[in-house]
Amino acid sequence: MFSPLASLLLFSAAPADARVEDEEEEIVVTATRSPGRLEDSPVATEVLTRDELVASGADTLAEVLEHQPGLQLTRSFRGATVRMNGLDTDYVLILVDGQPVQGRVGGGIDLSRFPIDRIESVEIVRGAASALYGADAIGGVINIRTRRAESGVLATARVSGGAMAGADTQAVLTRFPGAIPLSYRSGGEPLATVDSSAAVSVGLGRVGSWSLASIQSTPALSGAGGEATVMDGQATGTFSERVDFKVNDDHRWTSQVAYTRRRQAGIQTSGSGAVIDSASSTEFVEAAIGPDILFGTKGRLTTNLAWSGFSDQAFIDQRMGTALDKYESTYDRATELDVVGTVLPTEKHALTSGVELRHEVLETDRLSIPQVDRQRASVFLQDVWEVIPSSGSQQLLAVGGIRYDRDSLFGDAWSPRVALRWDPTQDLVLRASAGRGFRAPPFKDLYLSFVNLGVGYRVDGNPELEPERAWNESMSLAWSPTDQVDFDISAQRTDLTNMIGTTVVEDGSSGGPVRYSYINVSQAWTQGIDSAISWDVLEQLALRAHGSLLQTRDVALDRPLQGRAPATAGVGTRVQSPSERIRFDADYFWQAPLPYFIDINGDEQEETVEAPAWHQIDARVEVQASACCAINLGAENLLDTGDQTYSFTRPRRLYLGLVASAATRGKGGSDATN
Amino acid sequence: MRPTERVIWSLVLIVGCAPDLRDQLTRSNGSPGGLEDLAGAGTLDTGLDLTEPREVVVDATDEAAWHHYDFERVGLVDTQLPWDIAIQRFCVHLNGGFNGSGGVQAVVLEDTFFDEVSFDDVPPDGDAAWITDVADPEDGYACSGAVFGDWYDYDSSSHILTPKPRITIVRTVEGTPVKVEVLDYYDDAGTSGYFRFLWAELAP
Numbered sequence: 001m002f003s004p005l006a007s008l009l010l011f012s013a014a015p016a017d018a019r020v021e022d023e024e025e026e027i028v029v030t031a032t033r034s035p036g037r038l039e040d041s042p043v044a045t046e047v048l049t050r051d052e053l054v055a056s057g058a059d060t061l062a063e064v065l066e067h068q069p070g071l072q073l074t075r076s077f078r079g080a081t082v083r084m085n086g087l088d089t090d091y092v093l094i095l096v097d098g099q100p101v102q103g104r105v106g107g108g109i110d111l112s113r114f115p116i117d118r119i120e121s122v123e124i125v126r127g128a129a130s131a132l133y134g135a136d137a138i139g140g141v142i143n144i145r146t147r148r149a150e151s152g153v154l155a156t157a158r159v160s161g162g163a164m165a166g167a168d169t170q171a172v173l174t175r176f177p178g179a180i181p182l183s184y185r186s187g188g189e190p191l192a193t194v195d196s197s198a199a200v201s202v203g204l205g206r207v208g209s210w211s212l213a214s215i216q217s218t219p220a221l222s223g224a225g226g227e228a229t230v231m232d233g234q235a236t237g238t239f240s241e242r243v244d245f246k247v248n249d250d251h252r253w254t255s256q257v258a259y260t261r262r263r264q265a266g267i268q269t270s271g272s273g274a275v276i277d278s279a280s281s282t283e284f285v286e287a288a289i290g291p292d293i294l295f296g297t298k299g300r301l302t303t304n305l306a307w308s309g310f311s312d313q314a315f316i317d318q319r320m321g322t323a324l325d326k327y328e329s330t331y332d333r334a335t336e337l338d339v340v341g342t343v344l345p346t347e348k349h350a351l352t353s354g355v356e357l358r359h360e361v362l363e364t365d366r367l368s369i370p371q372v373d374r375q376r377a378s379v380f381l382q383d384v385w386e387v388i389p390s391s392g393s394q395q396l397l398a399v400g401g402i403r404y405d406r407d408s409l410f411g412d413a414w415s416p417r418v419a420l421r422w423d424p425t426q427d428l429v430l431r432a433s434a435g436r437g438f439r440a441p442p443f444k445d446l447y448l449s450f451v452n453l454g455v456g457y458r459v460d461g462n463p464e465l466e467p468e469r470a471w472n473e474s475m476s477l478a479w480s481p482t483d484q485v486d487f488d489i490s491a492q493r494t495d496l497t498n499m500i501g502t503t504v505v506e507d508g509s510s511g512g513p514v515r516y517s518y519i520n521v522s523q524a525w526t527q528g529i530d531s532a533i534s535w536d537v538l539e540q541l542a543l544r545a546h547g548s549l550l551q552t553r554d555v556a557l558d559r560p561l562q563g564r565a566p567a568t569a570g571v572g573t574r575v576q577s578p579s580e581r582i583r584f585d586a587d588y589f590w591q592a593p594l595p596y597f598i599d600i601n602g603d604e605q606e607e608t609v610e611a612p613a614w615h616q617i618d619a620r621v622e623v624q625a626s627a628c629c630a631i632n633l634g635a636e637n638l639l640d641t642g643d644q645t646y647s648f649t650r651p652r653r654l655y656l657g658l659v660a661s662a663a664t665r666g667k668g669g670s671d672a673t674n
Numbered sequence: 675m676r677p678t679e680r681v682i683w684s685l686v687l688i689v690g691c692a693p694d695l696r697d698q699l700t701r702s703n704g705s706p707g708g709l710e711d712l713a714g715a716g717t718l719d720t721g722l723d724l725t726e727p728r729e730v731v732v733d734a735t736d737e738a739a740w741h742h743y744d745f746e747r748v749g750l751v752d753t754q755l756p757w758d759i760a761i762q763r764f765c766v767h768l769n770g771g772f773n774g775s776g777g778v779q780a781v782v783l784e785d786t787f788f789d790e791v792s793f794d795d796v797p798p799d800g801d802a803a804w805i806t807d808v809a810d811p812e813d814g815y816a817c818s819g820a821v822f823g824d825w826y827d828y829d830s831s832s833h834i835l836t837p838k839p840r841i842t843i844v845r846t847v848e849g850t851p852v853k854v855e856v857l858d859y860y861d862d863a864g865t866s867g868y869f870r871f872l873w874a875e876l877a878p
Contacts, residue, residue: 271833
C-alpha cells in the first residue's frame, strides 16, 4: 500500500492503458488540486463514477445532481442550477477538468448544458475551498472530469415521451491511437514522435418544453401557439475532442476543445396578461492545453492554458405589442494560465503550490459601459502533513493552506484553510476543516444598468463593491464496518458576511424612477447535516438511503432563506441478474415543503407561503442484449407530482434508450492528468 | 491528413458563430386596440352629458412625459389650460396642493363601487374630508404624497399593479365633483403604462 503522500505522484504519469479500474482505487483531484486516491483524500470528496452517471438514467449533469444529499437543483427558463449547503448557485464553483466554467446566467452555471456522455466522473467537495480555488468556492466545488479516449466507437440514442418528449443521439466516442510525428527532417524522417489518443464526441438532442399545465408539451421552437411553458424546448448540438500525447512515461500533454450550441424557445405569460415568445441562442467554447511533467519521485509540475467563451442572445417578442420586446446579447470570455507544482520535501510533507493568471472580458448591452474586463493574479500554497503515518492501525493527516488573490476590480482577498483527517481504526475516518471563502462581485452587480418602466424603477451597478466573505466549518465521519456497508454523516456551517444586497439611492421624489443599487450589507448563515448509507445485501441486491437537514437564516430579515428544503430524504435499490446482464434501479425521493416569502394580498408585507412537499419515484431497467448492444427503459417522476408555482419540478417523463458499441469499451476509470 | 489534424479542421468548420437571432425571427407588432383617441378636446362647453360614465385610456408609457386631463373638456389638454389630473406611468397628480395651483381636492372612498357613489357622498366645502397632494414623504417611493399615490396593490413577485377597490371623488378646478375609478394599468397586450379609468360628474 502506498502512503497517501506518495500517491500524489504515483499516478500522475501512468499510461492511459494502465488506468486503475478498481473502484476503491478511484483517483480524485479536486480536494487538494493534486491527484490522489479517493480513500486517502484528506478532505471529504464525493465522487459520481461513470457507472453511477449511466445508471442514473440522466441525460445531463443537472438531473444527476438533483438527488445528491446537500444539493438542491433549481430550474428556470434559462436552465438548471444547483444550490449547495443551502447557499445559492452564485456561491458554488463549477469546474471542467479543474478550469472555472464561464457563462453564469442569473448568477448560475446551467448544468443541463453538460451531457452525461461527455463526463467521466464528477467530484463534489463541499465547504469553502477558496484556499485552493479562489473566488466563488464558498458552498463548495463541483469538478466535471471529461471522458478520455476509449477503444472503439460507442453510440447512444434515446427517445423520450411524456411532458418533455424528445430525442437525442448523444455521443460517438472514437479513439485514434498512434504515433504522431512532431517534426520532420528534410528527408521526411520524423525527428520525434509521441503516442497519442483522441476522443471525439458529437451529440444532437431535442427536448420539448413543458407546459404550465404540465399535461401536454408545447411545440418547441415553433414560437407560435401553444401553452405557456415552464421550461423552454431546446435543441442542442455538442462537439468535443480530447487528445492525450505521451512523450514518455514522465511527460504527457493533454489538449481539449469543446463546443456547445443550444437554441431554446418557449412561451411566457406575465400577470399583466402579456404573452411573450422567447428564444435564445447560446454558445459555449472551452479549449485547454498543457503538459504534466513528473520529476522522478520528487515532484510534478502541471501547466494549463485555457480559454473559454460564452455567447448568448436572448430575443423577447411581446404578442400584439412592442413595449416588452427586447434583444440582448452577452459575450463573456476568459483566458487563464495555471501552473501547479507538488514536491515531497520530506517523507511526511507534500507541498502543493500554484500560480494563476486570469483575464476576463464581458461585452453586453445590459451594462452601463459596453465592455468591461478584469485581471486576477493568484498564488496559493498548501501543505499536507502526515502526522501519524498510515503504516499502523491509525493515521493522522493535517492540511494547511492559504491563497492570495489580487483582482483589478475588487483588490485583495486572503483565503486560509486548515483540515484534519484522523483514522482511529481501519474502518473509520473522521474529518474536520475550517476555511475562509470569498465571492467576487460579479460584473452585473458592478456595472448593471437595468430599467423596469412597468413600475418605474431602475437598478444600477456599484463599481465600489467588495467581495462577499464567508467562514465555513465542517465535520464528517465515514464508517465501513464491513465490505458491504458504508455509512457517512457530515455537518456543515457557513457564515456569510459582506453580502451584496440592494439599496435605494434615489427615492424618485424628483419625478424620475426610483433608483436602486448594490451595497455590501447583508448577512446570512446556513447549517446542515447530511447522511448516507449504502448496503450490498447480496451480490444481486444493493440498498441505499440518504437524509439531510438544513437550517438557513437571512440575518437582516430574521427569517430563513427562501426556497431551501429544510429536510430531504431518499431510498433506493439496485437489483441485478447473476450475469449482470439485467439491472434494475429504483429510487424514491422526498422533499419537505419549501418556504417562500411573497406579498400575496397586496398589503406590502411579505407573507410566508409554502411550496408543497414533493415525492418522486424514478425507475430504470437496463438489459445488455448482446456484446454490442444494450437497451434501457426508464421513468422519471413516475407519480407525476411536484409544484409548478414556486419550485419547478419536472413532470413525468418516460424514455427508451439504445447503446451500441462497435468495439470493446474501456471500462470507465479515472486518470490523473486533469 | 492525420487524425488529430482531421479533428482540428472539423472543429474549425463546426465552430462558427451562431447566426444573429434578429435575422432569423420576426417580431409580432400588432396593436392591441381598444384605445380611445383623446386628441381634439379643448373647449370647456363640449355639449356632452358629463354625468354619463366615461372610460378613458391614457397612453402614459413614456418614462418622462406627463399627460394632463381635464374633466370638463373631456380630454387631454396642455398645461396652459386648467387641467385636473396629470398622469405619468403609474403616478397621478392633482392640480392642487404640492403638485398644482388649481386648488383641486379629493375624497377617497374605500371598498365601494362606482355605481354606489352619488352626489350625497360629496362632502360640503371646507369639510376636513377634502384632501390634496402633499410633498412625497421620505419613504423612498415616488408619488407617495399624492392622493392617488397608492391607487394600486403591488405584487412584488410578478411586479403587477392591481387597482384597489376604491372610488375617488375629485373636485375639479372649476369646482365640479366627479367620481373616478382606476380600472387598469395594462393594455390588451399586457403592456404597462396604459392608465385606464372611469369617471362621471356627480350632480344633485
